[in-house]
Amino acid sequence: MQVDIIIAGFGGQGVLFAGQLLAYAAMDNGYHVTWYPSYGPEMRGGTANCTVIIADEEIGAPVVGSPQVLLAMNRPSLDKYESSVKPDGFLIINSSIIDRPVVRKDVHVINVPANEIAEKIGDKRMTNMVMLGALLANLPLLSIETIVSELRAHLPERHQKLIPANIRALTEGARFQLEPV
Amino acid sequence: MQVDIIIAGFGGQGVLFAGQLLAYAAMDNGYHVTWYPSYGPEMRGGTANCTVIIADEEIGAPVVGSPQVLLAMNRPSLDKYESSVKPDGFLIINSSIIDRPVVRKDVHVINVPANEIAEKIGDKRMTNMVMLGALLANLPLLSIETIVSELRAHLPERHQKLIPANIRALTEGARFQLEPV
């Protein structure tokens, strides 16, 4: 078993941290895991993405050409990676700011108005957690509880008070069910 | 035909220049020639020597292990090179300051009190020319006249006035005949 996930968005959208949470959770659940960041050719104010691979045997390549899962936080990420997702893979879309439909017909698309939900929760920074919730719901590998305990373990002291909001974001996100292709 | 000559002495004894004169003369007489300086492992105030190779075909190695001719201007040079001279080779010795006899029995030794002769001529700097004269007399490859014309060509302007003294030194040196082994 090996699942390759790419999480991509603007710098500042919490892309790298969302990936790390997945990686911590995978590790603590006994999986092999790699987390690999990449910043794109732009240096500043550009896009950021990370590749998380979760497997039950030693992981070879930490980078992948065709992920099973793409978590697209913004439009450039969708443009860049849409075509690479494996057939039958998952495309989790931040529909709040991605203003075009997915073209691929052979993948599962989950549209999540993540910004709006986060704003509703009252904290724009929760967008990544909403998306992560959607991912977990559709890829039943790791539970939301695991992620929450990783949050407790790895959120810096001063952010611990945000955990309830995080939980809400994850839960709200998890309500987005797979739409059949 | 190839003749390998090592000229060795203290820095300042005119060792390198004597070698260059030989090299110029050889070139102008249509020979192949190489002149190769070496300063020994001491950096300052040490010994200096050069290897001059004169040949009638393209010269390979510019350094030699066993020269046919050694022109030893001082004792360390004799100590260093005596054993390397080819059997039947020539050992031209500055007997003014070399205070030991040659040990080798299979080489031709020419003892030249070069310092004294030079001082008699009135210019200590002529020591190298005396030695060179002795070399030319015993190795009839290049004439004294050739050397003199090289002196005219290559002595810096301000030293041209020393040419008569140089000629005397060369001539005096040339009087030292081969002593049979």
Place this chain on the structure above:
Amino acid sequence: MAKELLKGNVAIAEAAVRYGLEAYFGYPITPQTEMLEYLSKRMPELGRVFVQAESELGAVNMVYGAACTGARVMTSSSSPGISLMMEGLSYIAGTELPAVLVDVMRGGPGLGNIAPSQQDYNQITHGGGHGDYYPIVLAPASIQEAIDYIGLAFDLSEKYRSLAVLLIDGSLGQMMEPAELPEMQPVRAAYPHWAARGATGRGRIVHTSIYLNPIEQEKTNFRILSRWREVQANEVRFKEYYLDDAEYAIIAFGTAGRVALSAVRAARAAGIKVGLLRPITLAPFPGNAVRELAKRVQSLLVVEMNNGQMVDDVLANIHDQTPVEFYGRPGGNVPLADEILAEIERIVKGKLTLNGHPRDRWLDRMLTKS
């Protein structure tokens, strides 16, 4: 100790600390800067030496000085910075001192980019500095290996009074992976007999690399080479995957090696009997293992993140008639497992040649592709 999720650069730094690193000197450069940043905090905490040098020239010469005292000392940098260290590395080698260098390679030549590459294989393994010298070069392919081999680098470096280099590409420096750090080990208490630490109660000790007399220099060259032969005899390391029944084999190190492993698994799933030999020591190169392997398989595929550098060491060790093919991605590109799988499929199809250089055939293929 339990596994932690660790970033490569930080893992190496903390592992070095636990293996008794006494002094670190470095200069920022992506993608290794986290090592310097981490140690800027960690070393002073422990009362150990951290200096951000004025440049890589400064750093390598601070390492040189500290190495003279017998201390466990290290620096790290990335490609352009490593080039600046060449003079200093040659001096350290010529003075027969142990010292450890971590090179997190990026795309080049020149300023290039900050993406992962293996373009400095030749520079590091075949002497980018002047004079004959022989660094020990270790190439981990995971963060656990990076942790383990930084310790090994110290040990080998000190055992053979030699430079040891941990050579990784930017992706290993940047990625996170679960790994176990060693227990904290105490800093050494006793120093080697040659350590210059002040001539208390003894004659002086001098460390220099100058031997004006060529015969003395030659003796030194022979001494260094003799030590190197011991290293070659004792310290060759590599890992084998699926080679027992392999009809084809890949040779690749570091990240290229682990990507190749994915491709090998995919090929095996498709019924292709392919295996992988992953050199751990790039120097000494596992030449015998490669030679023996070449005798057993139908063809070899060398994969690197460069224009083909290690492939020459592979070729040099194959005196028989096994065809060798090459696949490389220079410039900061990490090959995908699929690309390597396609190469495996290609070599399985056969029609390989022994003529010409695999690099030439590869470049032709790449140029027609693009």
Place this chain on the structure above:
Amino acid sequence: MAKELLKGNVAIAEAAVRYGLEAYFGYPITPQTEMLEYLSKRMPELGRVFVQAESELGAVNMVYGAACTGARVMTSSSSPGISLMMEGLSYIAGTELPAVLVDVMRGGPGLGNIAPSQQDYNQITHGGGHGDYYPIVLAPASIQEAIDYIGLAFDLSEKYRSLAVLLIDGSLGQMMEPAELPEMQPVRAAYPHWAARGATGRGRIVHTSIYLNPIEQEKTNFRILSRWREVQANEVRFKEYYLDDAEYAIIAFGTAGRVALSAVRAARAAGIKVGLLRPITLAPFPGNAVRELAKRVQSLLVVEMNNGQMVDDVLANIHDQTPVEFYGRPGGNVPLADEILAEIERIVKGKLTLNGHPRDRWLDRMLTKS
């Protein structure tokens, strides 16, 4: 022009001037300093550029700047100084600019000594700087060749927008020999289209080696490698001596090559059918010629003034079963013709092996000797 008795360093400098050198930047280091000293007088006389740089780092980067303007430009140094240039050379290569470097090698590693050596063969030919790049390396063996090849270096460098290195050992720099200088040629009047000389009446020209996007960097790597293949196809040069009927052959370059020639002559005089192949271009290496030669002779002897570096390129090109032996003198020692003759006699006696590395057998012999 008539032959003159010329010192190597001076001959190269004056030849460079006559071949249209527009700017020289250098830093003193024995045994190449006469080049700098000579040009400090000569260049200003002609109204051309001479700068004594603050260091070799300064020098190579001044060269880099001047090369951007399309000028014929050069620097020279010796081993430790060359190591300091590695970053700059990699940048020049990455920017695809022509520039010429003269390296007058001395004994190493480290400070070593000022005696002649060939210990930087790998550093120069196999990329001492980071990243994939390919300098053209020319190895003259006489002062006449040094004169001729400095001109060739400029031409090739400009033709292929590549670094070109004139690689000699200290003895060629220091010795005198009759040679003929070229006629004075005019400095160029027209500059290449890529020359950055001020954007008068045109858009800007930028010279950089940074390609943040790995795909762009890879394209650059491919472009550089493609040019290199042209060089390999067109510019291999070597000289052959007594090879027509040879049963044994020596391969040696530069001063080692000319010493070997003496040994070959002595061996021929003793009836041994031995010849010499002397590479002129060390890069591109005359691999095909070596391969063909190996097929014709009973054994090969490689002679170098180092611990055995080119020997690996020889071995890499021999896919058949010809035994190769090595003889080297590192550390600033010039082998004597007699030593090489003794080696010839040894290989004629036979009992050579194909197993193991010639370097190992050589070191064993050297260590038992001393």
Place this chain on the structure above:
Amino acid sequence: MDMLGEETIVYERPATLTDLSSHYCPGCTHGIAHRLAAEVLDEMNFRERTIGVASVGCSVFAYNYFNFDFVQAPHGRAPAMATGVKRVLPDRIVFTYQGDGDLASIGMGEIVAAAARGENITVIFINNANYGMTGGQMAPTTLPGQVTTSSPTGRDIEVAGFPIRVSEMLSSLDGAAYVVRRSLHDPKNIRLAKKAIRAAFEVQARGLGFSMVELLSTCPTNWGMTPVDAIHWLETKMLPYYPVGDYKVGPAVAEIKI
């Protein structure tokens, strides 16, 4: 806004800047320095005879923004590279654009040598008290106590030493004709900075020797501040340590009227 009647252009983007949007972080005053250089070169009508030398730092891509010939130097070596260009083309205007890590740390040897040689080039030196590009490490110019990613508990002068005041130091060299420090933190100082850049290029055009304008500049990203707060930090923390002023104005230079 409504259109005005007959109007005059008070300020326009300088022609010499390309139309590329910059890669600098919002509010980073690197951009102001670029703009000033472009304005001056436009005013002096020097575009066609200028060759810029970019260094390694956030301004590595400076060449993207100026519409004249540009070359890009290894980290710290811009003055050497500029020397190579200028010596071959003495009638061109050659300038380097360097950060404080580049110029005052790895490149100290080159800048001192160029200044001592009286190299007839202009240096625009951006002092932002840290290494911007690599993520905010300590630079030679980092203030005592300043927290950076490689001085996590604040620059400890006992261990990491003291900041270098580059203008003061270089002004001791006879070869330096014009060495001044300016700041980019408010309109008045920006105007003075522009005048200084103009003077520096004038010095070069007249062949008077080495000229350098040090510019105090912000790095909001790595300082961890908003652009406006960064301006304030520059003014209150950096300015006292790095006073603006004319550190060297050679006699022939003093006659230049801008």
Place this chain on the structure above:
Amino acid sequence: MDMLGEETIVYERPATLTDLSSHYCPGCTHGIAHRLAAEVLDEMNFRERTIGVASVGCSVFAYNYFNFDFVQAPHGRAPAMATGVKRVLPDRIVFTYQGDGDLASIGMGEIVAAAARGENITVIFINNANYGMTGGQMAPTTLPGQVTTSSPTGRDIEVAGFPIRVSEMLSSLDGAAYVVRRSLHDPKNIRLAKKAIRAAFEVQARGLGFSMVELLSTCPTNWGMTPVDAIHWLETKMLPYYPVGDYKVGPAVAEIKI
């Protein structure tokens, strides 16, 4: 000479000098500098805790003459190497011995950085206005008009720039605790030089930071003069350009009484 009656030793070769005859040219004042360092270290009883750092120049073999631990640095990098030694062994006395080519040309980056860091080392800096070891090329310290093998018509300041006054320059750095220039041309100045060397080591022993003693020194061989003429040239030509004096004496240093 006749033996005296009961006598006292006025001067003896310092114990810390080895009994090797030096490789320096006759009359070269490198030898005086060596002797002074040895005398001072003997007087301070520091032999067993001193580690010297030789540079590349005529003094490359300095390690042969001192009977304590010594290491030898690449050209110009002695301050960095000394930093490595000193940081690991902070209670040892570490000094570099560097020529002007080494320190002020190729090694400028390292000396400025060490001084700025306030590195607690001592630098003995031999200014002999040329590169001695390589045969007398122009150094950064070569005087205007001075003929050397690489300024054959005399140093032309238009092309080769101006000499660097290193002590003056380094004294602008806050990390420098003690920076002085002395000369080795006569007994009085030699005595003052010795005092300065003593003070510099004292500064280090007290942990006060970077100390440097620049010593004007002769190079009879490459200047093409007798030793006595060289002394005269130093006094008449070099001294006016390089005035002896205390360029930086930090407040804590001023309290040291020698």
Place this chain on the structure above:
Amino acid sequence: MPPKGRIEVNEKYCKACGLCVEECPQEVIGLAANRINAKGYHPAELINAGCTGCGICAIVCPEAAIAVYREIAKVKEPGA
């Protein structure tokens, strides 16, 4: 009466750093709250009347994003 001016912000360049907002002596610049440019920034714009065309915003703009215009004062008729 102060001169009348206006600015044009080239939104392609603006990064919403706010320096012009901060420095405008007339306090007539703001960041467009409801509009973002291609890079995702809320560009600066004139939010009030009163611009004098003093040029200060342009002087402090790191992106050279602002062009400034000023009305030419009517030349007083002779005799007026």
Place this chain on the structure above:
Amino acid sequence: MPPKGRIEVNEKYCKACGLCVEECPQEVIGLAANRINAKGYHPAELINAGCTGCGICAIVCPEAAIAVYREIAKVKEPGA
């Protein structure tokens, strides 16, 4: 009366640079005309009486070749 002194030149080190000769205030040092040391130099030596043991020669000697001795002035007997 000036103090009485003497010097010993360790000829192994002396390179006949003449600095001691030049600087000796009593002008009592010369280079041995007829003698050379192992390195070929005519070593310095006292050539006249009058050395005061001032030590100046040792201070200027680059080779640390000179040792200087001075007679201990007879302590005046009490009452003298």
